[in-house]
Amino acid sequence: MQHKKETRAVATSIRQQEDNQVGNYHTGPRNRAVTAAQRSSMIQAAAYLRAEKRGFRDGDPMQDWLDAEREVDAILAKDGRLAEVAAD
Numbered sequence: 001m002q003h004k005k006e007t008r009a010v011a012t013s014i015r016q017q018e019d020n021q022v023g024n025y026h027t028g029p030r031n032r033a034v035t036a037a038q039r040s041s042m043i044q045a046a047a048y049l050r051a052e053k054r055g056f057r058d059g060d061p062m063q064d065w066l067d068a069e070r071e072v073d074a075i076l077a078k079d080g081r082l083a084e085v086a087a088d
Contacts, residue, residue, distance in 0.1 A: 007046040007071045014041050034081045042072045 034042075046068035051059060076082035 004071060004075070006049050007042070007068065008075055010042060010045040010049065014038060014045065032081075034076055039072065039076070043068045046071055 043065065047061070047064040050064040050068060051061065073082055
């Protein structure tokens with residue numbers, strides 16, 4: 001459960017940073033498709049958080065990535081944005 005809260009916070013932070021870089025041209029946080037690059041950044045950050053939680057010991061980086069991918073996709077699906085992932 002803690003991973004989901006952290007992943008959601010990372011996803012929100014990444015979207016806000018990228019929105020600031022390109023200008024807020026959308027009407028709301030849930031009205032814009034997530035780009036493939038944004039999704040990848042979210043997954044990367046979530047996988048890193050998983051490894052960091054265990055002190056970068058043991059574990060499997062590939063499993064961290066796969067778990068993070070499922071977690072990010074679940075968050076995006078809940079927000080109604082997964083099906084709208086746009087190509088860069």
